[in-house]
Structures are given as C-alpha cells and as structure tokens.
Amino acid sequence: xxxxxxVWKSLWRKKVRTILTILSVFVAFLLFGLLSAxxxxxxxxxxxxxxxxxxxxxxxxxxxxxxxxxxxxxxSVPGVERAAHASWFGGYYQxxxxxxxxxxVDPARYLDVYxxxxxxxxxxxxxxxxxDSVIVGRDLVEEFGWSVGDRIPMYSSIWxxxxxxxxxxxxxxxxxxxxxxRASTQMMLIxxxxxxxxxxxxxxxxxxxxxxxxxxxxxxQIANAxxxxxxxxxxxxxxxxxxxxxxxxxxxxxxxGLIITLILTAVFFTILLVSGNTMxxxxxxxxxxxxxxxxxxxxxxxxxxxxLAESTFVMLLGGGLGLGLALxxxxxxxxxxxxxxxxDAAAVTNGVVYIVLAGVAAGIFPALQAKRLTIIDAxxxx
Amino acid sequence: MSDDLVVLKDISRTYQKGKEKVEVLHQLDLxxxxxxxxALMGPSGSGKTTLLxxxxxxxxxxxxxxxxxxxxxxxxxxxxxxxxxxxNIGFIFQFYNLLPxxxxxxxxxxxxxxxxxxxxxxxxRAAIALSIVGLEDRAKHYPRELSGGQEQRVAIxxxxxxxxxxxxxxxxxxxxxxxxxxEILRLLQALNKEHNKTIVMVTHDSQAxxxxxxxxxxxxxxxAPEGAG
Numbered sequence: 001x002x003x004x005x006x007v008w009k010s011l012w013r014k015k016v017r018t019i020l021t022i023l024s025v026f027v028a029f030l031l032f033g034l035l036s037a038x039x040x041x042x043x044x045x046x047x048x049x050x051x052x053x054x055x056x057x058x059x060x061x062x063x064x065x066x067x068x069x070x071x072x073x074x075x076s077v078p079g080v081e082r083a084a085h086a087s088w089f090g091g092y093y094q095x096x097x098x099x100x101x102x103x104x105v106d107p108a109r110y111l112d113v114y115x116x117x118x119x120x121x122x123x124x125x126x127x128x129x130x131x132d133s134v135i136v137g138r139d140l141v142e143e144f145g146w147s148v149g150d151r152i153p154m155y156s157s158i159w160x161x162x163x164x165x166x167x168x169x170x171x172x173x174x175x176x177x178x179x180x181x182r183a184s185t186q187m188m189l190i191x192x193x194x195x196x197x198x199x200x201x202x203x204x205x206x207x208x209x210x211x212x213x214x215x216x217x218x219x220x221q222i223a224n225a226x227x228x229x230x231x232x233x234x235x236x237x238x239x240x241x242x243x244x245x246x247x248x249x250x251x252x253x254x255x256x257g258l259i260i261t262l263i264l265t266a267v268f269f270t271i272l273l274v275s276g277n278t279m280x281x282x283x284x285x286x287x288x289x290x291x292x293x294x295x296x297x298x299x300x301x302x303x304x305x306x307x308l309a310e311s312t313f314v315m316l317l318g319g320g321l322g323l324g325l326a327l328x329x330x331x332x333x334x335x336x337x338x339x340x341x342x343x344d345a346a347a348v349t350n351g352v353v354y355i356v357l358a359g360v361a362a363g364i365f366p367a368l369q370a371k372r373l374t375i376i377d378a379x380x381x382x
Numbered sequence: 383m384s385d386d387l388v389v390l391k392d393i394s395r396t397y398q399k400g401k402e403k404v405e406v407l408h409q410l411d412l413x414x415x416x417x418x419x420x421a422l423m424g425p426s427g428s429g430k431t432t433l434l435x436x437x438x439x440x441x442x443x444x445x446x447x448x449x450x451x452x453x454x455x456x457x458x459x460x461x462x463x464x465x466x467x468x469x470n471i472g473f474i475f476q477f478y479n480l481l482p483x484x485x486x487x488x489x490x491x492x493x494x495x496x497x498x499x500x501x502x503x504x505x506x507r508a509a510i511a512l513s514i515v516g517l518e519d520r521a522k523h524y525p526r527e528l529s530g531g532q533e534q535r536v537a538i539x540x541x542x543x544x545x546x547x548x549x550x551x552x553x554x555x556x557x558x559x560x561x562x563x564x565e566i567l568r569l570l571q572a573l574n575k576e577h578n579k580t581i582v583m584v585t586h587d588s589q590a591x592x593x594x595x596x597x598x599x600x601x602x603x604x605x606a607p608e609g610a611g
Contacts, residue, residue, distance in 0.1 A: 292479045296468060298464065
C-alpha cells in the first residue's frame, strides 16, 4: 500500500497514453460484459433447466404434434410425478416483428411443473376460469404496455380458427414473474382447451410434454421407459432432459458460446498487446529512474512489484469501469430487452479474474525487464 | 576499536568488453576514516566512479575485500546489498536523478518507503531533511519547478533522510554554475562538519575538491600517494 502513491504518480507520467490505454481496456471489458450477458441468453435456458424435468417430443421433428392420449400414458410410467403439455401457437402481436413465445397449455398442469413461475392467486383463478384468457410474462407487459383486463389480438401464422381467421382475440387474465431473475418472462400462456376447440385442424394433438420426475438420477431410465412405450407407433417419441432439449434447441443457432469465446479471445489478445506495449514503453523511458530506486535500496523484487502493480492498476481502472458499466446497463437499467440478458455472479467473477490476469500478463515482461536492470548500466543511460 | 569507516584491500575490478578484459581498478587499497570528507580526482576512465560504485555496493569487485562499517560488501548478495544501501548510504548524482512525477517532499520520502515508518513519520522526516538543505518552502514543488541548485539540494535531502553514515557524491556540482556549485559544496561541508557525515566525492573540479578534508588522485585504476596530485 505504501507504494500506491508512487505507482499512481508513475501511471500519470504520460497522461494521454495512460488514458488511451485505460479507454481501450474499458471498451474491452464493456464488450466482455455485454457478450457474457448475450452468452447467458443462449446458455441460460440450459442453466435454468431443471434436472428433474424431462421433455418428450416427436422423434422425427419438434414440428410434428403428438396425440393428447400420450399424456395419461406418460403419467402412468413409474417415476413420473406430474406431466404437462404445451403446443406452439406461433403468433405475433400487431406487427410480424413482435415475435415472442406463445404456448397453449393446460394452466394447472403447466404451473404445477413450472413452480418457479409466480402469479397472484386472483389472477391465476381468473385464468383458470376464463377460457379465452391468457397470462403474460412481466417482460412482455413492460414491452407492450399491457394491463390485466386488456383484450389483445394475436395473429397466428400456423393456426386458423374455426371462423376462418388467423387472428385470435385474448383477454389478459394475469401477469407472471419468475423467481429466477435470469429466466425469461417474454412468454404468453394460452388455455389449451380454448385453443384446441378453436383451431380449424389438428385437434387432439399436443406439441410436447413436460414431465416432472421423482429423481434426477432416474432420468435416463424414465426417458427410456416413456420412449419404449411409444416405439413402433405412428408417433414415436424422443425423451430427454430439459437441459438436453434446451441445448439442442439452441444448437439451431450455431455454437454461440464458441463464437463469443473467439471474439473475446481476440479482444483480450489485442488488449494484452496494447497494454504490454504501453508498459514496455513506459519502463524503457524510466530506466534511469528505476535504477535510482534500486540505488536507494529498492530490491529487484520491489521494482518488479511496482511495475506489475502499475499494469494491474491500469487494467483494474479500465476493466473495472467497463465491467461496471456493463453491469449497470445489463442488470440495473435492463437496457437490452432480451430474455435472459443478464450478468450473473460467475460472469462478474470471471471478469474480475480476467482483469487481474490481464494486468499481470501485460506487465510481467516489462516488470522482468525492470527487475533485471543493473544499476550501473541503467544509470549510465541517464 | 578502529575509527575507519571504509577499508578496501587489494581491490581489482575487471570488465569484459567484447573479447577484451579491461581492468578498471588494480589492486587498490584505501581506508577512509569516520567523519572524513574525501575528494577523488583524476582523468576520465581512471576508475573514480567504479570505486564509488564499489563503496556504495552497486558493484562487486573482481577480487579483494570491501568493508564499510560492519558490512563485508564483497560477501553480500544483491538483495542484502539493497537493504544495506537503504540505511547506510546516501547517493548524490551529477544530474540529481529526482523522479519528475513526485514533488520535492515525495522524492525525499522515497528511501523511507523501505522502512516501517508510517506516512506521517515519513513526511516529518522528509520535512526535516528539506529544512537542513534550506528548501522547506519548496516541498510541494515538482523538479521541473526547481532550479538546478535546488534540485541538487533535494537530492541531498533524499540522500540524508534515512540518516546514513556515508554519502557518495558523483560529480555533484558538475551540472551547476560556480556560484550554485559553491552553495552545494558548502552544504556538503556542513553535513560533514555539523552532522558528522562521511563523504566521498568524485569530481573533476579542483575548486570543489578544496572543500574536502583530503583529496586523492586516481590514474589508471590506482591511487596516487596523497599529496602527489
């Protein structure tokens, strides 16, 4: 700590250079924060997946629906505690750009297998009672300015209703939240019975089943039992854990995690070169000064520590500000309306570790150069 | 008990210059008494600065022994020498070598960073050192805001702040005009007489050497007999 003043003053020896370096580190860690949050959007579904939930789909394609009779047969499999179903509505609100997830579900069953979704009791009751009602996630309400009681038209690009229209009219019965701040609430849940009776085709089918099981350890065995039950039928199934389902769903977009990692690697490598070069330049300019410190009794280790502290401090300043702004934008202001766009504690911890590592990596070679200086040679350069 | 502060015996120092070996000091013996003020004179390349570097533990002899006080410098490691220098030696350079980013006060405090003193104690000690060299009113000034003479005074304050016994001065007036040089030399003389600092000063300037108690002349790595210059 007693060297802090010396480190601080040395940093500002060339103000413009130091500010530019801090700015480049700032941008790098702001980018790190935002990309980490983006990664969370894609990997969040996997993280949020419950190990005690299975998903049963048509074996050939998620597009194919399954007979509703499967629900009871799935519930009869040993180890299955509860089961729900969902069907893709595939609609938008007012403008084709306003796309979000809408599922037709059995309200009681669905909320039973997703206990993390919370909704006030009176709104839940209203949804259960009112066939043409929906509940919507908090994020949607905030995005479209809806209120409970509003009637909203939804255009389905898949489902024509019995009156020959693709526009479905719903009343908002309630607004749900999620206990997990990372979970998306950009979702609308429609009453399956109303949807099934109202659609012009496909009655009696369901999109997929969500199954709550007794133990995560039995997942493979139960999944196998379910799929065996429907083997050699016209609608064979594929049952997997919710995490595996989420992973395969996200896989459609490509390996986002790898892409983000590659971008960040390139950014960090560039930052290391920039900062390392700045520190080397700074040490070269101060060789006589460092020699004076050694003459006064500073050991090689002292000098090494001072140079390392300088480079780490530049990273802490720039990286701290960048990560801090990313946290502010993503978590506090919620400025990016993407479901699951969130910086969790692990990402922040990673960020801090990377800041320190980058500081040490950028400073280590100049610090070693400073450590190895021989006083007599260095003083002769004064 | 001997009153000798510095005892050098049979000191040689050879440098490798390319394929050639250059002997800068040759079997040199020197004794400096406690409280002495010694001027070292001689032509360029005679080995004055090398001798000063050896006395300050900045360099090691190729052969021979160096004792300063109780310390056997030729036997000490680099880090042990660093620690020893921080409390036993004050260095004064021709070009002052102050850190430009620090004020006079903070420059003087630098050697005290290596002690267990807290910030307040360091500041007090630095203020005393600055008052000894007559610069208490320049404490908050940066080196660029000081004249050459003032910079050298700050350097002297830095050299004495940890109260070392031995001050090593390498051409301390080499960059100053006559009048300022005399001021600095009077200050060194006062430190020698009033504060009992032992001083070894390398100089080309015979007028500067007159401020010392003794003058030794060096040539080709050896000391000329006293009075021979």
